[in-house]
Amino acid sequence: MLHVFKALGAMIAMDVDSGSVHMVDEPAYEVLSRIETMEPDAIVAELKDRFDENDLREIIDEIDEMKQAGQLLTNYDYTGLEIKTAGTVKAMCLHAAHDCNLRCKYCFADGGDYHGQHRMLLPYDVGVKALDWLIAHSGNRHNLEVDFFGGEPLMNFEVVKRLVEYGRKREAETGKHFNFTITTNCVALTDDKMEFINKEMKNIVLSLDGRKSVHDFMRPTANGKPSYDIILPHALKMAKMRGDKEYYVRGTYTAMNPDFSKDVIALNDAGFEQISVEPVVLTPDSPYALRPDQLPMLKEQYEELGQEYIRRRAAGHFINFFHFNVDLEGGPCIRKRLSGCGSGDEYVAVTPEGDIYPCHQFVGREGYKMGSVLDGSFDTTIQKRFAANHVLNKEKCRSCWARFYCSGGCAANAQLLNGDISKPYDMECELERKRLECAIAVYAIERENRLRAKEQEEK
Numbered sequence: 001m002l003h004v005f006k007a008l009g010a011m012i013a014m015d016v017d018s019g020s021v022h023m024v025d026e027p028a029y030e031v032l033s034r035i036e037t038m039e040p041d042a043i044v045a046e047l048k049d050r051f052d053e054n055d056l057r058e059i060i061d062e063i064d065e066m067k068q069a070g071q072l073l074t075n076y077d078y079t080g081l082e083i084k085t086a087g088t089v090k091a092m093c094l095h096a097a098h099d100c101n102l103r104c105k106y107c108f109a110d111g112g113d114y115h116g117q118h119r120m121l122l123p124y125d126v127g128v129k130a131l132d133w134l135i136a137h138s139g140n141r142h143n144l145e146v147d148f149f150g151g152e153p154l155m156n157f158e159v160v161k162r163l164v165e166y167g168r169k170r171e172a173e174t175g176k177h178f179n180f181t182i183t184t185n186c187v188a189l190t191d192d193k194m195e196f197i198n199k200e201m202k203n204i205v206l207s208l209d210g211r212k213s214v215h216d217f218m219r220p221t222a223n224g225k226p227s228y229d230i231i232l233p234h235a236l237k238m239a240k241m242r243g244d245k246e247y248y249v250r251g252t253y254t255a256m257n258p259d260f261s262k263d264v265i266a267l268n269d270a271g272f273e274q275i276s277v278e279p280v281v282l283t284p285d286s287p288y289a290l291r292p293d294q295l296p297m298l299k300e301q302y303e304e305l306g307q308e309y310i311r312r313r314a315a316g317h318f319i320n321f322f323h324f325n326v327d328l329e330g331g332p333c334i335r336k337r338l339s340g341c342g343s344g345d346e347y348v349a350v351t352p353e354g355d356i357y358p359c360h361q362f363v364g365r366e367g368y369k370m371g372s373v374l375d376g377s378f379d380t381t382i383q384k385r386f387a388a389n390h391v392l393n394k395e396k397c398r399s400c401w402a403r404f405y406c407s408g409g410c411a412a413n414a415q416l417l418n419g420d421i422s423k424p425y426d427m428e429c430e431l432e433r434k435r436l437e438c439a440i441a442v443y444a445i446e447r448e449n450r451l452r453a454k455e456q457e458e459k
Helices: 026-034 040-047 053-068 124-136 153-174 191-200 212-218 228-242 261-270 292-314 334-339 380-387 411-418 426-458
Strands: 002-007 010-015 021-023 091-095 143-149 177-184 201-207 248-253 274-279 347-350 355-357
Touching: 002 026, 002 426, 010 026, 010 426, 021 426, 026 040, 026 053, 040 053, 091 124, 124 143, 124 153, 124 347, 143 153, 153 177, 153 191, 191 201, 191 228, 201 228, 212 228, 248 261, 261 274, 261 292, 274 426, 292 426
Parallel strands: 091 143, 091 347, 143 177, 177 201, 201 248, 248 274
Antiparallel strands: 002 010, 010 021, 347 355
C-alpha cells in the first residue's frame, strides 16, 4: 500500500508496509498517485500532456525497480504474525489524589473526583500495595514505569515522596528499576518539591494550555480565579531546572481555541522547548468538544505549525513538538506498532482506593474495573480483551495507511464516543492522519536540508 500526499509544501510517497518514505517531484507524485489503480500505459496517456512521456516511462521503470527491491508497493502478510498475549504489566498510572486545586472546563476526570467518586488522597499503604502489585505482575521486566497522577498529585506530595523512597528500597530487593514520572498543574510546585522531582523523576509533565487568555478561560482555580500567572513561573523554573532531563509542557485545545498553533508558539515564546498540545476528546453535548465542521481549520493549523516549526528550528530557536516526533529509520518493532500504548494489558491505572482500571481515562466507567491491589484480584479476561485490541483486529484500521503509527488510536476515546474499544473515534483518526503527514514531512524536509547543507560544506 502507498500513501501519496502533500504536506508543508513537500510531495511525499510513503510505502506503508516497509515504512520507506520518498520525497518526490511533481511528475513522480502524479505517477505514484495512480500506480496502484492504473496500468502504466494508461498513466502515461493521462499525463503526457503535462509531462514528458520519456520522463514518465523512466519514472515507472524506477518504481518497478524499487518494488523489486522491497522499497515501494510492498505487501506483507501479517496473518501468521504471533501477537503478544496478555500477561506482563510494565507500567502504572498511580492516582496520588482524586482531588484538584483547578477546575478545568474540559477535564475528563470532572475536576479530580472522576465522575462522582468521592474526593480522596492516596493512602501510603495503598500506594505500597500498588507498587508491590506491579512488581509481582511484571515478569522478567527490569524497568517499570510509574506516573503519579491525579487530580493533582502535589496535593499529596508527602505520600508521593514516601512511595518513591519505598520504590527505591524495593529496587535493591528485587533487581527491578522504577522510572517515576509526575503529571502536575504546577499550582503548588514549590522549590523543595522541584528539587525532589528533578532528582527522582525520569520525566515531568507540566500542564499549561498556551496563551494566557486561553489558559485562564479553560483552567481556573477551584475558586474561579485565573491560574496562568500562578503556574507560568513555576513551570518555567521547573523546565529550566531539568536541563537535559525529560519534561514536556502539555496543553489541550478545544472548540474554543481551534487556532491552537498560536498556543504552541506562545509556549515556545514563553521559554518552553518540549511541548505537547493535544485535541480534547469530549462527547458532542459539551460546548468544548471539537466539531467535524472545524476539521479543515484544525488540519490547516497543523500545516501552519509545521511551517513555523521548521523555520524556528532552522534558525536555531529550538522547539520539539510531541506530535511531530516520528522515527522513520528505527522505531518500535511491528508487534509494538500493532498494539500501541498497551492500556489494559501492559499498562494499568490504580485509584486511591486501590481499584485497577485499564488506564486513567477508564476510571469510574462501568464494566472496566479490573481488580484491586488490596486483595490482589485481577480480571485477566479484560486484560486479554485489551491485548487483542490491535490494528489487525480492527476493521477500520486494517486498511488505513496510518495504522502502524497510531496503532489503532485511543481505546478510551473509542469507548467514550462509540461505546466500543475496537471502534476508533473518527475525529481522532482524521487529526491523527493529518499530524502524521506533517510529522513525516518535517522529518523528510529537515533531513533534506541537512544533506544539502553538508554538500555545501564539502564543496
